[in-house]
Structures are given as structure tokens and as C-alpha cells.
Amino acid sequence: MPRKEILDAMRKYSDPFRVTKGKSFRLKDFDPGDTLGLKMDKQEAAQLLERGSEWLAMEQDILYAQDSWSVLLVFQAMDAAGKDGTIKHVMSRVNPQGCDVVSFKQPSNKELSHDFLWRYSTKVPERGRIGIFNRSYYEEVLVVRVHPELLNAQKIPPDLLGKNVWEERLAHIASFEDYLSRQGVVILKFYLNLSYGEQKKRFMARLDKPDKNWKFSASDIRERRYWKDYMHAYDEAIRATASKAAPWFVVPADNKWFTRLVVAATIVEAVEKLDLAYPKVTPAQMKDLSAARQELEADR
Template identity: 55%
Template sequence: MADKRAKRIAKFIKPLRVKPGSEVDLEADFDPRFKAGLKKREGTELLRSGVSLLAEYQDRLAAQDTYGVLLCLQALDAGGKDGTIRHVMSGVNPQGVHVSSFKVPSAEELDHDFLWRYAQRLPARGDIGIFNRSHYEEVLVVRVHPEVLDRQRLPDEAKGPGIWEDRYRAINDWERYLTENGFKVVKIFLNLSKEEQRTRFLKRIDLPEKNWKFSAADIRERERWDDYQEAFSEMLSATSTPWAPWYVVPADRKWFARICAAAVLAHTLIGLDPQYPTVGDEARQELRAARRRLEKQAPEGAADDPYAAAHPVGRDGRDGRPGGSGS
């Protein structure tokens, strides 16, 4: 069953994957309105299943405490990053998920290399870390707005014409280093159309409860649409690697984008295949002794072991209790 589920997910997300080494033209290669023939009603059930699957694997990831997962979300304004995080991670244990959003760098952050502040927020083993915007801002916003680069206090020799190729290489090397140390890097670009962004901006203006989400800066950034599309295309071409490929998720339909994001993350966790730790003979004996002591403390009229009473031993003799025949 698990193998079938993994194959279905892999097939579903294959069209979203940026083949390493390929040359990407974002507008020509990826349709923001693609929905794989699904209807929204079907999508609701699929997302529910995906969230349940993520909860199962995140629990195993935390229990094994060997791997960590870093999910990088990139998108233009109104691309749906916040909603994707809220819906896709709705069923997981919040203690094992940490979200970091990166704003304008502080004076301390500007005193370090361009990856330093992102390294401070990496997940621990057993955890899922989410970057709501990520280190890729350093080859997107910084590229579109050269004045931001001027504030980074780089020496003159580091600001030459090859700076973006140098940063792509540094990012690829960093992500490979993380992967080799047990931290899987998952990268999702939420691909929004210009018209859908316009519609979402107007909704933020029209609805008073959404006014706080809108900023005049959003309109100024929208005026650089073509520059961003070029920067996205080059970024995807240069940094989709075998160890950390990009997935371009169609974002015009929020419900479909959330399904895709859940599927990509689930695919990653299934590939890691984290397992619950097993206990040795000595530890199993300690568990049995502890259970006997607790059973003797049962008040009058109560079952010695309420869980065992509610979950009788199966026909195969496996009861699934710690220290039992299912251990």
C-alpha cells in the first residue's frame, strides 16, 4: 500500500519538477492555472489525505531524530505562501515545525555573509523548518533592486558581473552540504499569473479585514513583473539540482497549489522513510516490569490496563503494546 501511495504521489508531482540542468522559461514552461484535470471538490479530499499522510511521517521523523527537512517557499506577493503553510501543515505536531519569515536584514545580519542569517534558522534533526521566503531572496529581490546589494557592504571584487553565478554556486554547494549531513532541502515556487495577482490585490483593498495585507510597495514591485520573471527563470535553471530540485506549483487556484505542496513534501518524507526506534531486550523487560507495577495500582473496578482492554490482541498475537508481542 505504501509503495502504491508513493508511486501515485511521484507521478502526480513529476510535471512540477524542474529537471536539473534544464533551461527554464517560466512563462512558456509552466501554466499557473494548471490543475491536472481535478475539480475543487476532489481536491478537498485529496488535501485531507495529504495532511493525514504528512502527520504520520512527521511523527516518525521526530521519533527517529536522524533527518531534518527544510521547506523553502518562494512566490511573488499574494502568491499564497501563508495559506499554503496554514493548510498543508494543519495536521502536524506544531512542536516539530518551525516557520521563519525573512524581512529586511538587520545591521547584525548585514555584517555577515549573505547565507548567515538563513543558517541561523535551519531545522534540527527530527524537525521540519519552513522558510517563508528564503535565501533565494538574495538572487531575486537583491538582483531586481541593485540598491539592496549596495547595503550588503561587499568588497568591490565581490560585486563584479559574475556575482549571480557565484551566488548560485554558493547556494547549490550549501544545499548539497546540508543534504549530505541529513537535512533534506525541499524547494517550492508558487507560480502566480499577473492577472490573478491583480485580482488578489483588489480583494485585499475591497475587504476591510484584508486591508492590513496590502502595501503600496506591492504595487511598486508589481511594476517590475518582467524583471522578476526573468530572475525566477534564471534561478530555477541554475539551482534545480539532483539533491535539491525545484518544484513549480501552479498557484492561481489556491486549493490546487496546496495539494501540490502537500504532495511534494509527502514525497520527500516517504523517500526518507523515517522509522520509529525499536527497543532492545533489556529495555523491553523494563517496560514489562513497569506495566506490571502500574497494573497493580488499578483502583477497584477499573481495568488493570485500560488501553489493552480497549485494544484486544489480534488474531496474529500482536498486541502492539510497549513490551508486548508486537514490540
């Protein structure tokens, strides 16, 4: 399929959920159950997702060969929104040698001894690679904002923790992303927008099915109690950091098949827009290739 047709096909899934100007953003304007009116069975959805994954795999090969751009995929969500499954299915065809997945857990003592962006900046993907942040530096203005006592462990001088600390951190994040984009890092940020009711259903499924019990943690229920606080924090974060260079995609997450389709389409569209091409062989390299061919043909 020609590049323009691919872009047009992908945009119809990504554009409705793209946020590049945060000034008037409100999370409540986005429906977690939205499917753009599409009705598919699991097989149809799987086939469409597979097609998107194949396109992505082809583009990733060229991205690696060109060694100029890199892609950073940031995934944020409430518990049970399906981040792991989305990453697994969307990236299923991508060569693992050109892709890095980083899941940021509780910071270590060494990480707490650095600025809040340090541990994330060291994991930004190299040129030619795709990096995936399963949770990210946004946790510093989400979970830390909801639980401000966590700031005490970050060893920041008390005089620097004023009433505007969250606005300041969001400004630092926006500047960090602007800097990365100017260095050739394509940033795509996904908030998997799960509804309060659907989260309950998924938690119950984890409790009811023995093979899913391992996924359940008591901390999931504790964090659910802060749902409104998290929604406020996400509102503020997206409003302050959405930009053309580092857009947010508020992806409906109540239907897993649609979540994966939107994420795949968004990534394919962004990489296609780079108009990547394999490096051209120089005259000197052509001479070496010709010599190699002659040597191999002469080898009996």
C-alpha cells in the same frame, strides 16, 4: 494504504512540476493555471488535502521519533501567490512541536554584518524536525538582484562585487544545498507560479474587501512594476540551483486548491520515500519496560 500506493498517488501531482535539471529550464513553459485537467469543487479539494495532511502528520511523528532526517521546505513566490495560506492548510495537521516556520524579513544590522547565507543557516531544522522558510536565501538573488542598491548595505568589499556576483551567489547556494542534503536534510523548494493577471485580481480583492485591506501594501504595487525583472531572476535562480538532491517544484498558483494539493502531495511523497520507521526497542529498554509494567501492576 500501502507505501507504494501512496507514492504512486502522490507522484502524479508532483512529477509534472518537478525540476531537477536546470539547464533547459524556462519558466514560461509552466502554466500558472494548470490543474492537470482536474475539476473539483471546493469540498472535494478540501477532502483530498485533508487526507494528504493526515498522511503528513503520521510521517512527521515517525520523523521526530527516528531523529535522523530533517526536512526543509522553501517557499518563494511573487506577492499574493498564497504562500501563507498554502503553509497554513498543508501543515494544519502537523504537530507544531516538531515544526518551525521562519519568515525572513528585512535583515538586521547584525545579520548584515555576516555573510549572506549566515542568517538562513542558523535556522536550518534540527534532525527529526520540519523547517519552513517563508521566503529564504533565494531573496539574495531575487529582490537583491532586482534592486542591486541593496548590496551596498551588505558591507561587502567593493572589489568582491564583480560582474559575476549573481552567478557566484547562485553557485554558493547550490553548494550550500548540496552540503545540507549530505547531512540528512531533505530540501524541497516551491515556487508558487502566479500569473500577472491573477495577481492583479487578488490585489483588487484586497482593495475591494474591507476585511482584506490589511493585506495590502503600497510596496506590492511598486514591486509589481518589476515583474519582468523578477521573472528573469527566477529563471536564472531555478536554472542554476535545480538538482536531484534539492529539486524545485514550479507549482501552478492561479487556483489555490490545486496549489495546496500539489504542495501536500510533494511533501508526503518525499517523506514517504525515506521509508521511516519508529526506533526499535533494545533488549535493555525492553527489560526496563517490563520492570515498569510490574511496578505499575503491583501499585494498588
